Amino acid sequence: MVNDAARRAPAAPQLTHSGRWTAATQREVLSTVARHAVELLSGPDVPLLKECGNPECTRVYIDRSRGKRRQWCGMESCGNKIKAAAYRARRKTAVTSAG
Ligand SMILES: [Zn+2]
Numbered sequence: 001m002v003n004d005a006a007r008r009a010p011a012a013p014q015l016t017h018s019g020r021w022t023a024a025t026q027r028e029v030l031s032t033v034a035r036h037a038v039e040l041l042s043g044p045d046v047p048l049l050k051e052c053g054n055p056e057c058t059r060v061y062i063d064r065s066r067g068k069r070r071q072w073c074g075m076e077s078c079g080n081k082i083k084a085a086a087y088r089a090r091r092k093t094a095v096t097s098a099g
Pocket of ligand 1: 052059
């Protein structure tokens with residue numbers, strides 16, 4: 001499916017006085033996305049691809065962090081949610097144990 005989409009004509013960006021403008025049909029958009037997928041999945045970043053550690057998240061990201069220990073697609077989107085939930089769980093356990 002990806003290869004079929006990548007074989008088709010992609011969207012063609014155009015230069016305008018205000019910058020770059022791209023108008024595209026759905027097929028052209030799919031082709032552009034498929035071409036990016038082919039480049040990414042056959043390129044040198046494949047070993048750096050990771051799935052987000054948030055079980056409710058479906059994002060995949062490229063881990064360019066030092067030590068390659070990144071766990072989330074983004075702190076704002078997932079990392080802070082998981083850390084806050086873990087903090088609430090620890091706090092609840094501490095309150096329950098103390099009381
Ligand atoms: Zn995520």
